[in-house]
Amino acid sequence: MSKILIRGAKVLGGEPQDVLIDGETIARVGTGLPAEGAEVVEAGGKVLLPGLVDLHTHLREPGREDSETVLTGTRAAASGGYTAVFAMANTFPVADTAGVVEQVWRLGKEHGYCDVRPVGAVTVGLEGRKLAELGAMHESAAGVTVFSDDGKCVHDAVIMRRALEYVKAFDGIVAQHAQEPRLTEGAQMNEGVVSAELGLGGWPAVAEESIIARDVLLAEHVGSRVHICHLSTAGSVEIVRWAKSRGIRVTAEVTPHHLLLTDELVRTYDPVYKVNPPLRTERDVTALREALADGTIDIVATDHAPHPHEDKDCEWAAAAMGMVGLETALSVVQETMVDTGLLDWAGVADRMSFTPARIGQAEGHGRPVSAGEPANLTLVDTAYRGPVDPAGFASRSRNTPYEGRELPGRVTHTWLRGKATLVDGKLT
């Protein structure tokens, strides 16, 4: 295997250092390392991070290959600096059997842009009634550790309790999409001042918060860990903070879009802003940023949700919910967390690599940038600033809310176990 010398990179935002990759691992980290026949990448002060890990991605394959495939989705991931993604289970067929999760896992392995860790459904068909074969999915080649009915809430308290208990046998974790279904019937956007004016059905904060409150108490009662997907309200932050102070083993994620955008954007009735959970208010955005900074929210996860053009080029009520996010996540985090002084780059590495890898048990990912570790790395030009151009996305879908918006930061290189998947901003 070849050697690569990354020269003058600010490792986790620190002083410039050289990093020598030998084969699949990091051989040396230091200053003034000799090239010795290695291919040299001049980092020129760019920031070097461990390869990012996304605990919440929709790759759409099998079933909706018109919006994304494992290939296009993992290329988008590499483009955004990711070396591992967790693929959500709401495919067609649903990833609720060992067969489906193994298929997704194999496709990721064959394409080689990014490790794909399939998420298994908690219940058969995401219907919330009968536990899927969680153990079989765990024992499959895909080695599933994260289970979620994402897109739907495991709303039945007994089913949720059983799932939390059952996965303890193999140290799995249930990731809950917290949405009380009855409170969100016909919901189209955040319930509040803007929904009242626009006449769009409200998705109240309490529909999220009540499920989170219930589930942290269930997790405490049965001694399990629970992960909260895409937490979106100030109230949810308070509940998670309280739960952690009590010693409950809860972890939580926030999406980049909930760190930046508010429901004021819905006034355009442009469905590019339609997402579940919905964009909330300025107050929520502030609380989410603070919670990510102080560690109440553990990680950033994209909820990358590709949709074909026609599902967004229509009236609001008819449009699909979701936004693509893999290729803009790091830029949004820089804009909202780093450039605001809330988080340094070491903090970003923690929230977008170390901790998501630990929660999802993504072996070989989220490791320190030091000798002997797998060479999963991302090089970021943090001085760059420019408009988002969806035409350049590797994703098959273009449903980004950031089109034309100026954002900082650009991933120039990504290495997956020493193999470059992105070089000078171009996929290999």
Added chain:
Amino acid sequence: MQRHLISAADLTRDDAVLILDTAEEMARVADRPIKKLPTLRGRTVVNLFFEDSTRTRISFEAAEKRLSADVINFTAKGSSVSKGESLKDTAQTLEAMGVDAVVIRHGASGAPYRLATSGWIDAHVINAGDGTHQHPTQALLDAFTMRRRLVGPDAGLGQDLSGRRITIVGDVLHSRVARSNVDLLHTLGAEVTLVAPPTLLPVGVETWPCEVSYDLDSTLPKSDAVMMLRVQRERMNAAFFPTEREYSRRYGLDGDRMARMPEHAVVMHPGPMVRGMEITAEVADSDRCTVVEQVSNGVSIRMAVLYLLLGGNEPAVTHPSPTTPATRRSASASELRTTEEK
């Protein structure tokens, strides 16, 4: 005036008064033996109705025909929409046939706004009711009815509704009529009070430019007009209120309650009425109830809106005698437009 009429909130006070004044001229046409003006001759207007509505569609159609427009009626039922065609394709198909204006009624809030702003078509867009969002021509005809009744058809010209106290009662949560009326009446200087059970008021209503009350009886004596909104019986199945009887007892308008209103105060309803639910037959059929007047005023208002959006600089109405007040009004309307162009 803007190119489109999407929301009552988009109208300035002067826009709204101009529409009401123009509607007065249009109302005079209805009194003529031949109720027709040549203003929109050669222009094509499509009534694009994705939701069942008899009265609004007929009202627009009557207005368009009185202005000599060519009218195309398109209803979603039995059309390509029921075969899965998108709003965008439907609109573009119609525009390719040479449509100058689209009057749209749609079940999805914001559909007319999307049509007007997404670059799908170039035609003028008039919102004839979208979801639970807006119904601006209804608010205009309501304001027109109030001005005629409370100020007077002639005395009202050029006037707004400053200081008038308007009470709107019923299912505000699901009502585009209430939203449009709150916006427009506020713009026209009126003081609006919404009365409803708390379940039928949206979260966020506290930021609207109006008062909110749960008690109808205390509000009635302080009202110059009371507008009753339709309450659909199926709402009680979703636990918005316990029973039909309880709703009528607490929020329905009957003869006793009407007697508590000031003598000059009127009762309004956008229709269709659910007699025995929000209004008793006694009230609905009384002289104080303007429901039938609202229907004829609706045609005048829609003529005024179509004329002002599509009509160019021609005076709306030409009269046999140049000394009638109406001619002076139309002259001043076109002067106003010329002034704006400078």
